[in-house]
Amino acid sequence: MIQIENVKKSYTSEAAIGPLNIEIPKAGLTSLIGPNGAGKSTTLLMIGRLLDSDGGRITVADMDVSSSKSKDLAKVLTILRQENHFVTRLTVRQLAGFGRFPYSKGRLTNEDEEIISKYIDFLDLTALENRYLDELSGGQRQRAYVAMVLCQETEYVLLDEPLNNLDVARSVQMMEHLKYAASEFGRTILTVLHDINFAAKYSDRICAMKHGRIAAFGTVDEIMKPELLTDIFETKIEIMQGPYGPIAVY
């Protein structure tokens, strides 16, 4: 469970986030949605201890993220940001192997190698595992980063806009993988998504943010309501029932 109590972050007097109070239950895929500047990424970064909060308390699996040892947290939660420009030339397999760092500190055991193989196969990267990252397409590279994050085998996986720069096919594929990782590997995945319909189709829960506050949190059906979404995005949004569930039309 991710618990956020009275968490605040202030940039300027106008742009401030919080106080945030939310409990995100274990397991399943939770999406953070909301307009630009609502504080989705900031919230995610604070949970992932990449950004310090200015007050309040965040615990992940009963560990306080600001006071727990980073190397202990690395076995419980992992976070992947949206912009990854690596100058470092690594192969897909080497990158994924770094996901095992919290356990093996770089000395990979046979068990580590099996885990790496497992996630590389899972993300359809088997044929590419010895290719360098700079030789891959954007979608392939994104999957390689996700492979690294999954190799960390943490209970909690935080992803900041994993669909950024991916086309529809690549996005569907990525969400299928994440959904599968949540249901079959029992991971708790928290992800920032821009596309409401991707969030609706693949999430177990949706958390909507606006102006640095949590506007609504609930199941897909609870959030996919025209008045609620219209209010959050300040744009006329209708909900239709599609073949795979509710669809937002704007």
Next chain:
Amino acid sequence: MLKNAASQMAGVGSNPLRHHHNKLWTWPFILAVFAILALGAISLFTGVYDIRGQADGKEMFFTTRVPRTLSLMLTGAAMAMAGLVMQLVTQNRLVEPTTTGTIEWSGLGLLSVYLIFPAPSLLLRMTGAILFSFIGTSLFFLLLRRIKLRSSLIVPIVGMMLGAVISAISTFVGLLFQMTQNIESWYIGSFSNVQIGRYEYLWIIVLVTVLIFICADRLTLAGLGQDVATSLGVNYNRIIFLGTALISLAVGIVAAVIGNLPFLGLIVPNIVSMFRGDDLRSNLPWVCLLGMGTIMTCDILSRVLIMPFEIPVSLILGTVGSAVFILILLKQRRSARTPR
């Protein structure tokens, strides 16, 4: 697709292990080791003094030739490693001790030691050089964190400007206290003065190599950036501090014993990266070997080109290095243009 994935998962246990770490003792590596040994032998027998004909040839051989060849190998490895670690820490391919001002800072350190202590010992000079290169490199890294626009070109430009300012200060101080000769001879790094009793501190480089090898994976992680490193439980600031300390140690020692050796840290890691990627642990032996080979080749050239005189090796390194620098730039532009 998911069914497919699920069936793949089921078969995981029976798959043979697929290891990814590059093997070290491959044929190319063995050949490279022999090539380095051959270069070392050539270096031992290159020189104006005829060590086989003269009566004191053997003594000469052990007083100057052996120390020179050993110090060539050690400094070559040191500068190449310093460049590599620096490139990981800054996440920039064009960075090395001469493009970050580190060398200029160690020069200022040497000068300061000369100013404060009359006739300073080598240990004192070395300490000054290490201390100043540490301060300078830390300053550069702090400056980098404040710069938003971290395009690959901005970083070395900032470093070179910083270096130019520092070397201007050194020159000014040198002129003020009539020590310009000290600086000028220092800026032209050369191995012609190396002899027994004057190079032994270079052996500390072996220790630096071991330390870099121990921290190899952490340093590679630092190369993936603060966020990835933190997410994997590594203390990013601590590893940057450690990297800076190791760089300063290597550069400071070389600066005090030999002098300014430009571009070695740029050429070698880039060539190794092109062929073998950036897994530091498995690349380190290659970087050391190639560093040794490059500087020995340049030094042998420096001794034979205008025999019986000697060209400073830094001159040859500078020429070769600038050419490689431009080549890397052009290659980067090309790969940036081609659509992925």
